[in-house]
Amino acid sequence: MKILMATSEAVPFAKTGGLADAVSALSLALAKLGHEIRIILPRYYNIDRTKLQLIEGELGVPLGGGIEEWSAVYTTELPGSSKKSPVRVYFIDHEIYFGRDGIYGTPSDPDFLDNPRRFTFFSRAVFQLCRKIGWFPDILHAHDWPTAMVPVFLKFWERPLGPGGEFAKTGSLLTIHNLGYQGIYSKDNYCYTNMGWDVFYNAGFDDWNMMNLLKAGLYSADRLNTVSPNYARETRMGSQGFRLDGVLRYRGDDYSGILNGIDTSVWNPKTDTLIPKKYSVKDMSGKALAKEALQKEFGLVLDPDVPLVGMVTRLTEQKGVGELFGPAYGAAWSICRDMDLQLVLLGTGEPWCEYEIQSLSSRLSNFKAQIGYGERLSHLIEAGSDFFLMPSRYEPCGLNQMYSLAYGTLPIVRNTGGLADTVENFNQETGTGTGFIFDDLTSNAIYNTVGWAVWAWYNRREYIEAMRLRGMAQNFSWEKSAKKYLEVYEGIINQLGSV
Ligand code: ADP
Numbered sequence: 001m002k003i004l005m006a007t008s009e010a011v012p013f014a015k016t017g018g019l020a021d022a023v024s025a026l027s028l029a030l031a032k033l034g035h036e037i038r039i040i041l042p043r044y045y046n047i048d049r050t051k052l053q054l055i056e057g058e059l060g061v062p063l064g065g066g067i068e069e070w071s072a073v074y075t076t077e078l079p080g081s082s083k084k085s086p087v088r089v090y091f092i093d094h095e096i097y098f099g100r101d102g103i104y105g106t107p108s109d110p111d112f113l114d115n116p117r118r119f120t121f122f123s124r125a126v127f128q129l130c131r132k133i134g135w136f137p138d139i140l141h142a143h144d145w146p147t148a149m150v151p152v153f154l155k156f157w158e159r160p161l162g163p164g165g166e167f168a169k170t171g172s173l174l175t176i177h178n179l180g181y182q183g184i185y186s187k188d189n190y191c192y193t194n195m196g197w198d199v200f201y202n203a204g205f206d207d208w209n210m211m212n213l214l215k216a217g218l219y220s221a222d223r224l225n226t227v228s229p230n231y232a233r234e235t236r237m238g239s240q241g242f243r244l245d246g247v248l249r250y251r252g253d254d255y256s257g258i259l260n261g262i263d264t265s266v267w268n269p270k271t272d273t274l275i276p277k278k279y280s281v282k283d284m285s286g287k288a289l290a291k292e293a294l295q296k297e298f299g300l301v302l303d304p305d306v307p308l309v310g311m312v313t314r315l316t317e318q319k320g321v322g323e324l325f326g327p328a329y330g331a332a333w334s335i336c337r338d339m340d341l342q343l344v345l346l347g348t349g350e351p352w353c354e355y356e357i358q359s360l361s362s363r364l365s366n367f368k369a370q371i372g373y374g375e376r377l378s379h380l381i382e383a384g385s386d387f388f389l390m391p392s393r394y395e396p397c398g399l400n401q402m403y404s405l406a407y408g409t410l411p412i413v414r415n416t417g418g419l420a421d422t423v424e425n426f427n428q429e430t431g432t433g434t435g436f437i438f439d440d441l442t443s444n445a446i447y448n449t450v451g452w453a454v455w456a457w458y459n460r461r462e463y464i465e466a467m468r469l470r471g472m473a474q475n476f477s478w479e480k481s482a483k484k485y486l487e488v489y490e491g492i493i494n495q496l497g498s499v
């Protein structure tokens with residue numbers, strides 16, 4: 001099969017969160033199974049053009065009542081590709097839209113004013129790229145709101161060209177990585193799409209007189225999926241549906257949940273070069289060394305016997321940071337004051353939260369944090385911690401809890417989304433489970449569950465050790481997920497064939 005991934009993020013080129021990991025790892029896994037996978041990505045300012053090959057000639061993109069010129073196409077191979085079936089990446093270069101710092105915005109301006117134009121332009125460029133290189137995929141696979149216009153353009157622009165159209169046999173899949181971000185903008189922006197107002201209403205853009213890009217994508221794509229079965233269920237219900245639950249129910253069986261995998265060539269204690277010593281279930285000495293290195297790095301007391309809880313996270317409401325770090329009511333202060341443990345955090349995000357974290361860590365000797373983004377440090381935290389805390393308000397899949405399991409670090413998670421699909425709760429009578437789970441997102445529940453884990457550490461150590469090994473034995477490889485995506489792609493192709 002020929003698949004084109006249209007995405008705003010892909011490691012190692014552009015990343016703000018798990019979307020970037022998921023797209024690249026899924027692409028590599030599909031290519032390994034013998035399929036022809038290509039990725040298209042904006043060429044953001046920080047992607048070094050001199051390391052890419054230029055494809056001659058500019059790309060004209062029909063938008064804004066005319067043709068948007070001034071864009072170029074660059075290409076390279078996705079690192080980690082196999083020689084036999086390499087994944088090719090194309091970059092759309094457009095100085096005005098992408099020649100600036102930031103993917104969606106900057107810390108002081110998190111959502112650029114022209115984002116609807118930037119990503120409409122990019123989504124339309126997807127089709128022009130295919131024309132330029134003379135390669136037409138069986139499936140256009142879009143991800144989240146930034147490329148949600150891809151299935152819309154396919155259905156309302158390309159398909160009406162009839163059986164002779166270049167995309168007549170192309171199907172579309174839209175994957176929801178996060179329903180919390182929908183791309184809702186003033187409908188003044190719609191004129192730029194070059195499509196009529198009939199399409200605005202037929203494609204479902206209309207959202208209380210605003211323009212909702214994700215919603216239109218959800219109505220227009222041939223199939224939809226999200227990144228865990230449990231999140232697929234939750235989003236169909238009111239509470240986690242972010243107002244789009246009705247659309248998702250309407251799509252019925254066209255909408256499914258496929259659990260993400262993890263990239264085991266990057267997240268694997270047996271091969272990880274970013275930790276002091278590699279380790280496996282057969283020899284866990286590397287984990288103890290990682291703990292020591294982590295304590296040293298954060299200036300904590302070097303003590304192998306004190307339980308160390310780690311966090312690596314975006315500091316946003318989604319991740320439950322209010323209940324943990326909210327001034328006066330957050331649980332972190334009392335957890336660190338009352339319990340014999342250490343807590344470390346690596347993260348960036350909302351300014352209030354960064355401020356609270358810094359202030360808290362200056363007052364507590366057993367809580368240390370680094371505000372920032374760090375690949376190496378995130379590996380050290382996964383390896384060196386005993387527990388990993390993710391009190392998410394919602395979590396479409398979550399990758400960190402799976403990394404934790406692979407590194408023998410026990411997740412403490414809220415019973416939501418993909419966290420519920422990947423972590424099994426500890427049973428203190430029998431010792432079964434792989435982590436610690438709580439239901440309510442309250443400061444009390446976080447406090448009590450961290451307390452429960454710390455109790456188990458000091459009183460049921462043999463269970464803790466067994467849980468570590470159980471987690472490390474789990475298989476979260478992308479191959480399993482890739483096969484499920486292939487089934488969905490096949491379903492779309494069969495459906496198109498029978499029309
Ligand atoms: P989300 O995509 O919602 O942020 P995921 O758990 O799916 O959540 O993925 C987060 C990814 O981003 C993980 O690979 C995690 O290690 C990484 N990450 C998040 N914050 C940081 C940070 N400050 N430094 C390094 N990696 C980070």
Ligand code: GLC
Nearest residue numbers: 018019177395396397398399
């Ligand atoms: C989103 C979600 C996260 C998921 C990731 C990759 O950022 O918040 O839960 O793991 O996408 O699919």
